[in-house]
Amino acid sequence: xxxxxxxxxxxxxxxxxxxxxxxxxxxxxxxxxxxxxxxxxxxxxxxxxxxxxxxxxxxxxxxxxxxxxxxxxxxxxxxxxxxxxxxxxxxxxxxxxxxxxxxxxxxxxxxxxxxxxxxxxxxxxxxxxxxxxxxxxxxxxxxxxxxxxxxxxxxxxxxxxxxxxxxxxxxxxxxxxxxxxxxxxxxxxxxxxxxxxx
Amino acid sequence: xxxxxxxxxxxxxxxxxxxxxxxxxxxxxxxxxxxxxxxxxxxxxxxxxxxxxxxxxxxxxxxxxxxxxxxxxxxxxxxxxxxxxxxxxxxxxxxxxxxxxxxxxxxxxxxxxxxxxxxxxxxxxxxxxxxxxxxxxxxxxxxxxxxxxxxxxxxxxxxxxxxxxxxxxxxxxxxxxxxxxxxxxxxxxxxxxxxxxx
Ligand SMILES: [Zn+2]
Ligand SMILES: [Zn+2]
Numbered sequence: 001x002x003x004x005x006x007x008x009x010x011x012x013x014x015x016x017x018x019x020x021x022x023x024x025x026x027x028x029x030x031x032x033x034x035x036x037x038x039x040x041x042x043x044x045x046x047x048x049x050x051x052x053x054x055x056x057x058x059x060x061x062x063x064x065x066x067x068x069x070x071x072x073x074x075x076x077x078x079x080x081x082x083x084x085x086x087x088x089x090x091x092x093x094x095x096x097x098x099x100x101x102x103x104x105x106x107x108x109x110x111x112x113x114x115x116x117x118x119x120x121x122x123x124x125x126x127x128x129x130x131x132x133x134x135x136x137x138x139x140x141x142x143x144x145x146x147x148x149x150x151x152x153x154x155x156x157x158x159x160x161x162x163x164x165x166x167x168x169x170x171x172x173x174x175x176x177x178x179x180x181x182x183x184x185x186x187x188x189x190x191x192x193x194x195x196x197x198x
Numbered sequence: 199x200x201x202x203x204x205x206x207x208x209x210x211x212x213x214x215x216x217x218x219x220x221x222x223x224x225x226x227x228x229x230x231x232x233x234x235x236x237x238x239x240x241x242x243x244x245x246x247x248x249x250x251x252x253x254x255x256x257x258x259x260x261x262x263x264x265x266x267x268x269x270x271x272x273x274x275x276x277x278x279x280x281x282x283x284x285x286x287x288x289x290x291x292x293x294x295x296x297x298x299x300x301x302x303x304x305x306x307x308x309x310x311x312x313x314x315x316x317x318x319x320x321x322x323x324x325x326x327x328x329x330x331x332x333x334x335x336x337x338x339x340x341x342x343x344x345x346x347x348x349x350x351x352x353x354x355x356x357x358x359x360x361x362x363x364x365x366x367x368x369x370x371x372x373x374x375x376x377x378x379x380x381x382x383x384x385x386x387x388x389x390x391x392x393x394x395x396x
Binding site: 002003004006007009010013014016017018019020024026027028029030031032033036037039040041042043044045046047048049050051052053054062063064065069070071088089091092095 | 241261
């Protein structure tokens with residue numbers, strides 16, 4: 001109810017973002033209108049660019065603006081180590097820690113009997129392919145320390161046993177914790193102290 | 199640190215919105231990318247439209263997408279009653295209550311000796327003009343119940359005394375409270391019980 005149809009439509013769309021309700025959407029839109037030249041116009045342009053170009057990497061499932069993401073495209077990242085994560089938010093969290101120099105594989109979720117999510121609903125077949133075709137020597141299973149995350153890690157470890165070195169993030173990941181909520185130091189410690197899968 | 203330059207730029211810009219930090223900006227951008235056809239592209243388009251067209255109404259200071267806002271342009275709203283508010287957010291709050299049928303005048307702040315804001319820094323001269331040129335019969339001073347808000351209300355009342363009926367929002371506005379934080383029912387009650395200025 002700003003008295004203007006376009007502004008109301010903008011507030012309604014902003015209110016659909018996670019963490020924003022109608023009130024914070026109104027505040028955000030008013031702020032944007034006040035900074036329309038310096039913030040709103042560039043934000044709208046970049047949002048349009050990303051909306052037009054963002055897609056999942058055909059190789060690893062990361063989100064980028066081309067068919068193959070920047071990490072898969074970088075030969076410097078092809079060190080034979082793959083880090084398996086549930087989700088793009090987890091990949092971003094790993095990248096913020098800055099300590100992992102290899103490539104990723106984004107599963108797109110976890111196995112879940114309850115939700116009928118089996119290996120074929122995730123990017124698990126593609127992971128098994130990549131291990132064979134990309135001279136992978138180590139797979140780090142960086143899944144969340146939840147029941148479903150650990151079930152998924154064990155399933156993948158069973159499939160890959162004897163074919164590559166397997167490790168999982170070790171100390172620092174709290175029970176029930178999710179990677180995306182951890183600080184960079186904790187992720188760094190957990191990665192450096194990774195332990196071979198039993 | 200999404201591993202993609204455009205996505206990182208988008209996250210940085212979103213993190214500048216009030217109420218969003220880096221973490222909630224990342225969540226919002228990931229949500230937008232996942233809903234890029236249904237939410238992100240229309241949001242970017244509407245943001246571009248508003249960024250290109252939003253401006254302050256030359257008459258009242260409300261924000262709209264033309265030189266004269268929809269409220270000033272509507273003859274149905276020209277009932278001779280002007281509601282004076284500090285801020286566009288306050289105008290939006292009044293409109294949400296749906297009870298006021300006249301036009302507005304947005305001051306753009308309050309008088310403040312501390313910040314050297316005098317009448318000419320606000321839209322006060324324009325208000326005095328409008329009272330003369332738009333057959334105004336009543337001015338409702340709907341300023342925040344803060345010291346600066348009430349000082350400003352008394353200053354305006356002094357200028358207009360004897361020329362129009364003057365009233366202020368009465369019961370329901372808590373001491374030190376700001377209009378933009380009130381629920382619609384409280385605003386409705388305060389408006390209906392408005393009292394003549396002493
Ligand atoms: Zn990739
Ligand atoms: Zn207007």
